[in-house]
Amino acid sequence: EDVPAEVRFAYAGGPRTWILGKIDKSFDKAFGTPVKWIPFGSGSDVLTLFAAKEIDIARFGSSPAAAGIARKLPIEVIGTPEIIATSERLIARNGLTTFKGLEGKTVAYPPNSTAQYAFEVGTKLAKADRSKINVLTLKPAEIVAAWKRGDIDAAYVWGPFTQQLEADGGKEIFATRELQKHGVLIFNNFVVRKEFAAKYPELVTKFLRVAQDKVDQYKKDREGSAQQIAQHLNIPLETVRSTLSGLQYPSDACLYRHRQRQERLAHRDLVQGHRQLPGRDRRDPQARSAGILRPGDQYHLPAASCSHQVRQAWLVNLNGYSRPRQVGQRQGWLPGDK
Amino acid sequence: MLWQLSGSLGWVDPLLLPPPSDLWQTVQELAISGYRQTPLWQHFAVSTGRALLAFAVAIALGVPLGLAMGLSPLFGAVLNPFVQFLRPLPKIALIPLVIVWFGIGEGAKFFLIFISSFLSIVVGASAAVHGVSQGRLRAARTLGASRRQQFVHVVLPDALPEVFTSVRLSIGIGWTSLIAAEMVAANSGLGWMVINAGSYLRTDVVLLGIVLLGLTGYAFDWLLQLLQRRFAPWTGRDA
Amino acid sequence: MLWQLSGSLGWVDPLLLPPPSDLWQTVQELAISGYRQTPLWQHFAVSTGRALLAFAVAIALGVPLGLAMGLSPLFGAVLNPFVQFLRPLPKIALIPLVIVWFGIGEGAKFFLIFISSFLSIVVGASAAVHGVSQGRLRAARTLGASRRQQFVHVVLPDALPEVFTSVRLSIGIGWTSLIAAEMVAANSGLGWMVINAGSYLRTDVVLLGIVLLGLTGYAFDWLLQLLQRRFAPWTGRDA
């Protein structure tokens, strides 16, 4: 198989396990071709980069991925490297302890982020009246600033900003992990450009293997890995530690690829799925994704060997944008099958 | 035309540059149902309202301050470092500080638009003073004009054509920074609409927003040129 | 001073506005070990390099084009709508299109800085033409200056003081948009450093970046004023 002159990864710069592969160049070694790491700022930037064919593989949150797939961007999800557990939390001022208590208060979260969806779902599950909560979208640093002024009563955000809010009198009232009890997982994706995946399926496999290696490496030596990453990214070690340990890592069985199914879902069912979502502005992905999760919904599993958690993750991921009615024969492979 | 063609022929991915035909459809949709529960005209009104207020204050404070800085070497020397330091700062980077000082309400948005145009107006006005005819200033002084009167009756009108240019440029700057302003906890406004739609790859809405931003900016400029023709008709005349 | 005080006395939370003493420490750190494996001076060099190139091209193209638009009503009427429409557009909103056209390399970054200063220079130069002395232009014509020569030998120098002001303002605009440019897949540069550090609450680095951005912008402006004094010493002289 021929290899491209370079493989282009887009990364958001946060502390993640695959950065270990950036540090020791194990992706480059596995591919036999250099990897170009392209930084991006927000989910919408990744979508642009994909649309402009400037990147091949990216790791980013489920919500922009959903927006991209819904807008027929030719990308596909190839894996779920991490599930958000305690790295994103809802911090509130003293006295506020529940979602219900937020009614009539002001809450901020970063726009179009996993935190935002976690908040929306959490509100829903807690049966709080969303319309009574005054929500604001602010970037994380702005959240800290607004918090210090007392302009906001609560914020759903990630580290190190959560720690700052806590240091300033905030108390955690919710963490994304608690959604798992309701079968809701919020996670990040590995996404590949379809054209690239079609041309270099081997590379995609190798990519997933190395990514999993790096998870394993982290699990073996958490402190050492955190130190390496902190040094590489110039981030305080504490931030790296808490972020990495605030994520859950699905087992290697969770990383899979299922192209045909993916295409069908993305191209037909996804769109149909939207149409069937009741009572939502169809053109509006945010409104749509706010209504993603329906605890108790039945879904078919894409890969029988996936752990329950990952199956859930995968489904949630797709379900944000569709309600697959039927799933065909398993046609993919799993890393480690061969 | 070029644009519709490039879309139709597939030169540019319609995902990134929707053809005008799509755009027209989006206009109709947004006009009827609004974007995010807010009608299109309201996004437009909110943004122009914010901007016009900020521009008015920036002009009212910036022109006199700039002229004064240009006239008085001492005053200029004291204030210039601040202005020259702040002016080239990217306004996006200042947002957290602005929030600390002005909160997340309209104050912060006003300030961000205001400060970007204000600083440029100050610099432009203070530079315009150097072009003021020394001869005419001398004439005014022999006619008993006080410092304030020299300022109002000679420096201001003499510098006016050049000040108008600076104001036009500065208002362009201010309008550009609308988007930075509306990144701060907004939920309406053209800038916000563009940013928000961008994060969902709603390129049609983004493009519509851009077109509206461009046209409004154009309209502001046209208005200023009209004012200039009305209030500074002597531009370029030797007398 | 005010700043150190406000930090020490706790007026502003040091988390958002670290006191200068902290900043000094950060400078030392970054100077030695760099930010993200890149030494501080290199971030600085990358950004100024990008900006200077873009400015140079913007001036070299923008001044003649603007003057030509101001001189020729036809030419002006054709190009003006484009310029006036594009100028007030927020450059951040254009990033997706710029990526499509120019990719994510230096081309896109160059273009974003270039376009923001270029458009303003064009407008400023074209406005400056209206202030050109008709009498001197007439004198040049009776002395046999061709249209091109009138342009180079009369319009350009006569408009120069005002053009300098526009260039100063435009370079301020260009420098502000550095941050937008370095949002595009950059991994070095002051703008990128500010944005990147901001997302990890490294306020000291952010502030250091801001100070450097401000000082560099100040230095550019100072340089331009020096050039103006050198090349347009007749500003404001009646002759």
Next chain:
Amino acid sequence: MSHPRITLEHVSKQFAAPGAGRTAVLDNVSLTVNEGEFVCLLGPSGCGKSTILNLVAGFEQPDHGRVLLDHRPISEPGPERGMVFQQPMLFPWLTVRDNVTFGPRMTGADKASYQADAERYLQLVGLQDFAEHYPWQLSGGMRQRAALARAWLPKPQTLLMDEPFGALDAQTRLAMQELLTDIWQRTRTTILFVTHDVDEALFLADRVLVMSARPGQIRESLTVPFARPRNPEELLTDSAYGQLKRDILHAVREEAAKSLGLQPA
């Protein structure tokens, strides 16, 4: 020799006045300046003298009638018609020397061909020590002299001069007048010269045109009969001189009084 170089045929010119109307500035003006002729134009302030020069220079177009140069309508300015403006109109960004050599530099003349001339003219107008000065470092009269040298250096076929010696003292003025006559005689330039000084007109001109008050018309055309070279002191003793001067003064005064709204003197 009697080939007409400049011809105005029934020329009228109006300017937009404040408010609605238009001011008639020139009304049916016809005049001819022959090749090599030196014609002085006199008239009360504001009668349209500068306007006539502007028409001939090609800066303005007539509302009615035609302005011809060598029988061809004038459509734009050209270097064959040099002009000294009522205000010096120097270029403040150039030194005096660069101002003076502006013409030849524009027409691409070889530097060697004009350099010596330029220095000579600078010397003759008394600015040799100020060649490196900028215009704003000169006195009013010095600026006017710099403008003179600038107009002379390209040796135009036709010279239009609008009160070129107005800011000069008597002696400098005489020196400039002699310089001009000298240049004119050697090159047979055609000169249309606006002045308020009747003595100057009689010393310089072949023919004197007196204009009426606004709207300007050519009221009188008087041939100056004195032989050349003329000497100002000798002219004064000529009896024809006194008569001619009185006639011209009388005409100008009558018109000026009209335009000032006074009773005719």
Next chain:
Amino acid sequence: MSHPRITLEHVSKQFAAPGAGRTAVLDNVSLTVNEGEFVCLLGPSGCGKSTILNLVAGFEQPDHGRVLLDHRPISEPGPERGMVFQQPMLFPWLTVRDNVTFGPRMTGADKASYQADAERYLQLVGLQDFAEHYPWQLSGGMRQRAALARAWLPKPQTLLMDEPFGALDAQTRLAMQELLTDIWQRTRTTILFVTHDVDEALFLADRVLVMSARPGQIRESLTVPFARPRNPEELLTDSAYGQLKRDILHAVREEAAKSLGLQPA
């Protein structure tokens, strides 16, 4: 009556010259203009006449010596010293009327107190029909007249006039001269008047100062003995007039020749 209003004591003034050095423009100039006196300043072009006016106006400070007004050093311009500049220096953004009334409007005078005067002056300088015009719609001479009216309207105690009638035709010039004498006699203004026209100086002045070539010094101070009111035609027949005029012309010519670098005539 012999109280000195303007005094220059050993005044020297230099300007930076291109390159390194400095040009001496005034060298040890001392002069006095008494209260109510009308003094004309003559001298070759570029000798420093405008510079003296600028010093008295307070625009420039002497390098050496003192410039006094009523025995007090002059530090800045003031409305008690009106000035007519060598160039009209009108405000292009104001109509002629607003230009003329600029002074009283600045000093906060009651509109009623100057309105009639303003109209009268506009009438007297022949600009009544041009009150609504802008300066760039005027001819050169009309601008100069507008500048005159502007300087006269505030009735300053001292008037500094730099070739104020240079662009006017003979008749208009005479009218303006008479107007000026009239104003001067009624108000006993102190006037320092720069001119190149010896006849004008002898018609107007109590005393004539002749300056030497650069660096300027006061070469001669001549009292003009003619009784007032003077009549230009009658003056011509006065034998003292011819002598005085010759003396002055001789002095100016000698200096002008020096400054032009010619052999003394």
